[in-house]
C-alpha cells in the first residue's frame with residue numbers, strides 16, 4: 001500500500017475510534033442508569049430478582065427468549081406486576097435495556 005495513504009487511513013481510524021468509543025460507552029452507561037432507576041427496585045441490581053414473582057433475568061429460562069420477546073415484555077409489561085414502559089421510554093431506550101438484560105446471561 002502507498003505509505004501516505006496508509007498514514008492517512010491510520011489517522012482516519014484513530015479519529016473514528018475517538019468518536020465512536022465514548023459514544024458506545026455512553027450508551028452502555030445510559031442503559032445501566034436506566035436499569036438502576038426503572039428496573040432494579042424489582043429485578044435487583046444484578047437481575048437476580050428482588051420482588052416476589054420475578055425470575056432471574058440471567059437464567060436460561062429468560063435468556064432463551066428472543067430479543068422480540070424481551071422487547072415486548074419491557075414495552076408492554078406483564079400484568080399485573082411488571083409495568084409497561086411504552087410511552088415512558090423511547091424504542092431506543094427499550095432496545096438498550098434488552099441489550100443490558102443480555103449482560104446478565106451466565
Ligand code: HEC
Pocket residue numbers: 035038039040041042043051052053054055062070073074078079080081082083085097098101
Ligand atoms: C414493579 C416491579 C417491576 C418493575 C419496575 C420492572 N419489572 Fe420486569 N418484571 C416484574 C415481574 C413481577 C415480572 C414477571 C412477570 C410474570 O412473569 O408474570 C417481570 C418480568 C420481566 C421480564 C420478562 C422475563 C420474565 O420474568 O418473564 C423482563 C425482560 C423484565 N421484566 C425486564 C424489566 C426491565 C428492563 C425493567 C425496567 C424498565 C423492568 N422489568 C421493570 C416486575 C417489575
